[in-house]
Amino acid sequence: MSPIQDQKRMETPEIIAGHDAERTAASCAAFGVSEAEFGELRRRAAAAKATAYCPYSQFRVGATLLARDGSFISGANVENAAYPVGTCAERVAFGAAVTSGFRDFRAVAVSTDISPPASPCGMCRQFIREFCSLDTPIIMFDKNEDYVVLRLKQVSSLLSILLAGNSFDVKLLPMSFGPDQLPRPGAPGAV
Numbered sequence: 001m002s003p004i005q006d007q008k009r010m011e012t013p014e015i016i017a018g019h020d021a022e023r024t025a026a027s028c029a030a031f032g033v034s035e036a037e038f039g040e041l042r043r044r045a046a047a048a049k050a051t052a053y054c055p056y057s058q059f060r061v062g063a064t065l066l067a068r069d070g071s072f073i074s075g076a077n078v079e080n081a082a083y084p085v086g087t088c089a090e091r092v093a094f095g096a097a098v099t100s101g102f103r104d105f106r107a108v109a110v111s112t113d114i115s116p117p118a119s120p121c122g123m124c125r126q127f128i129r130e131f132c133s134l135d136t137p138i139i140m141f142d143k144n145e146d147y148v149v150l151r152l153k154q155v156s157s158l159l160s161i162l163l164a165g166n167s168f169d170v171k172l173l174p175m176s177f178g179p180d181q182l183p184r185p186g187a188p189g190a191v
Contacts, residue, residue, distance in 0.1 A: 013148050013149075013150060014148070015115075015116050015117070015142070015146050015147070015148055016146060016147055016148065016149075017146050018042070018141070018144060018145035018146045018147060019145075024038065027147075027149055031107065031137035031139075031149060032106065032137075033066065033106065033107050033137065037066055037070075037106075037107070038139070040064075040066075040072060041064050041066060041072070041107060041109035041139060042109065042111070042139075042141055042145060042147075044062075044064040044072050044074050044109070045062045045063060045064040045074065045109040045110060045111035045141060046062060046111045046141065046145070047062065047074070048062030048063060048064060048074035048075060048076045048089065048093070048111070049061060049062030049076060049089070049111045049112070049113070050062070050076075051076045052076035052077045052078070052089065053076070053077070053078045053079055054077055054079045055079065056079050056081070056083070056086075057079060059077070059112070059113070060076070060077070060112070060113050061076065061077040061088065061089040061090075061110065061111070061112050061118070062074065062075070062076050062089055062110070062111045063075050063076070063088075063089035063090045063092070063093040063108065063109065063110050063111070064093065064108075064109045065093050065094065065097050065102070065105050065107070065108055065109075066105060066106045066107040066108075066109075067097065067102045067104065067105055067106070068104035068105065068106055069102075071102065073093055073096050073097040073100065073102060074093055074096075075089050075090070075091070075092030075093030075094070075095070075096055076089045076092060077089045077092065078092060088120070088121060088123065088124050089110065090108065090110060090120050090124040090127060090128060091123070091124055091127050093108075094127055094128070094130075094131055097131075098131065103131060104131075105131060105132050105136060106136065107136060107137050107138075107139060108120075108128060108132065108136060108137070108138045108139065109138075109139040109140075109141065110138070110139070110140050110141065111141040112140075112141070112142060112143065113143045114142060114143060115142035115143050115144055115146065116142055116146075116148070117140035117141055117142035117146070117147060117148055118140065119138070119140055119148075119150070120138065120140075125152065128152065129152055132152065133152075134151060134152045134153035135151055135152075135153065136151060136152065137149050137150075137151055138150050138151065138152070
């Protein structure tokens with residue numbers, strides 16, 4: 001494979017068929033999510049998508065978070081005639097989760113009506129970074145329930161081996177800025 005082909009493969013992760021039980025089981029094992037949790041994330045993200053308020057773009061998005069304690073919290077995009085005021089599904093889900101007392105998450109699922117699936121926008125990636133570790137899997141489902149799984153940071157080569165040699169060395173948020181970069185209150189440099 002040429003360096004250009006190899007680079008393209010790294011930039012465009014393979015879409016995994018939702019009906020491929022073996023690959024889904026491997027994804028679940030690699031990302032520390034049970035098959036039942038994966039199925040629930042897929043179901044709930046699709047159900048949340050059905051509640052989207054998107055009269056302007058007609059682009060429905062649903063998101064579901066898996067909290068550390070096993071709880072599921074969902075949200076859908078909510079648009080506004082003043083476009084910048086609209087809120088993405090991921091941020092709606094995180095807002096609902098945080099105001100309900102959840103701060104620790106094991107997985108994020110996003111469902112859209114297009115194929116290939118859409119990834120979270122830049123603002124949502126930064127929002128995810130605020131509440132998730134860089135290792136948290138972001139599962140993106142398309143209209144056929146096929147999916148891509150990425151993390152906010154590079155994934156180890158072990159994952160590539162587990163998923164039949166496919167390269168997933170893709171960063172959703174390179175050089176991310178998160179709460180761990182801020183000085184602790186009272187520490188030197190803190191205001």
